[in-house]
Amino acid sequence: MTANSIKLLTGNGHPDLAMRVADRLGIELTKIIVLQYSNQETSVTIGESVRDEDVFVLQSTVPGNVNDGLMELLIMINACKTASARRITAVIPNFPYARQDKKDKSRAPISAKLIANMLQTAGCNHVITMDLHASQIQGFFNVPVDNLYAEPSMLRYIRENFNYKNAVIVSPDAGGAKRYNLTHPTNTLSRVQLTLSRATAIADRLDLNFALIHKERSGPNEVGRMVLVGDVADRIAILVDDMADTCGTLVKAAQTLKKHGAREVVAIVTHGILSGNAIEAINNSQLTKVVVTNTVPHAEKKKKCPRLETIDIAPTIAEACRRTHNGESVSFLFSHTPT
Numbered sequence: 128m129t130a131n132s133i134k135l136l137t138g139n140g141h142p143d144l145a146m147r148v149a150d151r152l153g154i155e156l157t158k159i160i161v162l163q164y165s166n167q168e169t170s171v172t173i174g175e176s177v178r179d180e181d182v183f184v185l186q187s188t189v190p191g192n193v194n195d196g197l198m199e200l201l202i203m204i205n206a207c208k209t210a211s212a213r214r215i216t217a218v219i220p221n222f223p224y225a226r227q228d229k230k231d232k233s234r235a236p237i238s239a240k241l242i243a244n245m246l247q248t249a250g251c252n253h254v255i256t257m258d259l260h261a262s263q264i265q266g267f268f269n270v271p272v273d274n275l276y277a278e279p280s281m282l283r284y285i286r287e288n289f290n291y292k293n294a295v296i297v298s299p300d301a302g303g304a305k306r307y308n309l310t311h312p313t314n315t316l317s318r319v320q321l322t323l324s325r326a327t328a329i330a331d332r333l334d335l336n337f338a339l340i341h342k343e344r345s346g347p348n349e350v351g352r353m354v355l356v357g358d359v360a361d362r363i364a365i366l367v368d369d370m371a372d373t374c375g376t377l378v379k380a381a382q383t384l385k386k387h388g389a390r391e392v393v394a395i396v397t398h399g400i401l402s403g404n405a406i407e408a409i410n411n412s413q414l415t416k417v418v419v420t421n422t423v424p425h426a427e428k429k430k431k432c433p434r435l436e437t438i439d440i441a442p443t444i445a446e447a448c449r450r451t452h453n454g455e456s457v458s459f460l461f462s463h464t465p466t
Contacts, residue, residue, distance in 0.1 A: 133452050134182045136173070136207070138199035141187035141424045144220065147441035148185060152449060157182075161199055169195065171202045178211045183255075183448050185218040187423055190402045193223050197242070201249045208250030216253040216451060217246055218444060220422035221398045225260035226370075243267035255447050257422055257440065258369045258397040273457050275447055277397040277420050278325070279464040280438050282332055284395065284418060285365065294363040297338045298326035299380040299394075326367045338364070340380050353383045360388035371396040371419065374405040378412040391415040399425050399435075406432045 133154055137145035138161045149156045158174030184207065186200040200217065207215050227238035239261070246254065247270060254272045259265065265272040285291050330337040338357025364384040371377055371394065381392040392414050399419025401409075406428050409417055417432075419425065420440045429435045446465040450457050 132181055133448065134177050134180045134212075135185060135448070136182065136203055137185045138171075138196065138203060140189055140196040140199065141185070141220070141421075143424060143426070144187060144421055144441055144444075145185045147421075147439065148218075148445045148448065151442055151445035159203070161203070163195070169198045169202055171199070171206050173203075173206055173210060176210070177207050179213045181214050181216075181452050182207045182212040183216045183218050183451075185220075185444075187220045188223040189424060190400050197223050197245075201245055204246065204249040204251050214252045215250055216255060216448070217251045218255045218448065220257050220420075220440070220444065221400075222256045222259055222264065225264060228261035228264055239264050240267045253451065255444070255451070257420075257444070260369060273447060273451070275443055275457075276461050277422075277438070277440060277443075278329060279460070279462060280420065280440055280443060281367065281395050282329060283464050284438050285329075285333065289363060289365070289393075291333055291335065291363070291365075294333075294365050295336045295338055295357065295359050296326045296330040296333070297340060297357070297359065297364050297366050297380070297384065299340050299366050299368050299376050300342045325369070329367055340383060342376065342379075353379055355383055355387050358387075359384050361390055364389040364392045366392065366394040366396075368394070368396050370398045370400060371405065371417065372400045373403045374401065374408045374412075374417075377414060377417065378408050381413040385413045394418065395438075396420075398422050399428075401425060401428050406435075409434055 133152060134157045135149050135154060136157045136159050145156060160172040162170050164170060184200060184203050186196060188196040204215055204217060224238040224242050230237055252270055254268060254270065257275045258277050259274050262274065265274055327337045338355060338359055341354045341356065366377060366380055377394045384392050393416050394414055395418045397420050400423055409432055414434060416434045416436055418436045418438060420438045422440060442465040443460055447457050447460055
């Protein structure tokens with residue numbers, strides 16, 4: 128794959144993913160120095176010209192260092208803007224503050240909207256991200272936002288690694304069952320009519336049964352009672368979700384599924400944030416394996432957790448960049464993986 132006049136920049140957030148994307152595109156990463164001064168201010172120096180170039184700035188936020196990664200992204204974008212780049216696309220595989228997408232209590236900020244404003248003020252002309260926690264975040268921007276889906280990559284992984292005909296797809300909570308219908312993205316009907324189930328979409332593509340776990344939260348990142356709707360007896364239960372943070376939901380869901388007779392429980396998640404005691408929780412859980420994409424770096428955590436496996440989404444991101452650069456449709460990637 129060749130891509131003339133693409134400049135791909137990255138900070139310290141996820142250099143491995145950036146290298147994979149660059150290799151897929153057949154280009155070299157643009158020379159850039161991103162460092163922090165002794166007073167923790169971020170400094171960015173671009174080592175080659177980006178004047179009148181189509182620039183893609185890839186930066187994924189790292190758990191425990193989200194704000195530094197965000198500042199690196201904003202400063203890199205602004206540096207490209209002041210260096211007269213023709214177009215600047217922010218490639219953010221894991222969108223920061225995506226869970227703060229609405230005013231859910233008195234005096235609460237809508238932080239995802241603030242991030243959108245900051246990106247545009249910095250000089251961003253276009254955004255590419257993956258599996259937004261809330262699709263309405265696209266509406267916070269006045270520039271185009273391409274929200275890619277990990278679903279095609281998940282389907283390929285399931286087909287290649289499981290005897291999936293004896294499996295059942297499980298959504299670990301009702302929230303995980305909601306996603307905008309791709310065929311009517313601008314429809315103004317109720318959210319219930321607009322959404323498709325992430326889990327049922329995968330189940331339909333694989334011709335499998337579907338189950339749902341209803342959970343009651345007692346507080347942020349705390350899970351209360353869980354109720355299973357569906358039959359998982361003597362089957363491989365495949366939990367599908369967009370995000371694994373502390374993994375409390377997945378661990379408790381695995382317990383619930385095992386109690387109802389599941390042969391084994393596997394979790395497939397887009398964003399493996401894995402913060403806090405997540406690795407210890409997985410190692411002590413009834414989960415056979417947890418499969419995550421590499422939207423978030425997790426190489427060190429993988430060394431501590433033999434149950435952790437990775438789906439590489441670099442080909443999808445690279446193809447989205449190539450299609451954006453060439454003015455081609457990106458919607459093909461919503462249901463297909465690049466060959």
